[in-house]
Amino acid sequence: MILTKIADVWGPIKTGFEDSLGLSADAIHIHVGVALLLFFAWVTRRPLHDWRPWLMVFVVELANEIIDMNQKAGSIENNWHASRHDLLNTMFIPTLLVLYYGFMRWQQHTATAAQAMEIPAE
Numbered sequence: 776m777i778l779t780k781i782a783d784v785w786g787p788i789k790t791g792f793e794d795s796l797g798l799s800a801d802a803i804h805i806h807v808g809v810a811l812l813l814f815f816a817w818v819t820r821r822p823l824h825d826w827r828p829w830l831m832v833f834v835v836e837l838a839n840e841i842i843d844m845n846q847k848a849g850s851i852e853n854n855w856h857a858s859r860h861d862l863l864n865t866m867f868i869p870t871l872l873v874l875y876y877g878f879m880r881w882q883q884h885t886a887t888a889a890q891a892m893e894i895p896a897e
Contacts, residue, residue, distance in 0.1 A: 778845035785842050801864050808832055808865035812872060824877035829869055836865040 793800055815821075815828035840858040 776845065778842060779847070782842045782846040785839075786846055800861070804836075804861050804864040805868060808836065808867070808869050809872075811835060812869040822876065822880075823872055824880045826873065829873045832869050833866060836862055 789800075793803055796803065798806075811832045812823070812828055815831040816823055816825070819825075819828055819831075821828050840862055843861070844855075844858055
């Protein structure tokens, strides 16, 4: 199957990346999630409160986990628990950033609307 072949190549690349950086897989998932969110927001020229860059990060992470689930039997990556763990680590901070900036935008919008209502008409 093609996913197994991709997993055979992708797995050692990820392990080499982890080893060269000296970071845990969890830390790399967190860093990559934030970096991808910023990258996709920049490339699409969308603000951080926009859901589209977040969705792109989610799709990339989902593809990564699908590939991981297709690694050879016995691999620590080939189980749902590990994939769920990685998905949560990758998406947690990007989700917080999208929600935070969305809330800040909403708050600014409501404050601007309230100020506009306070201006007396001539």
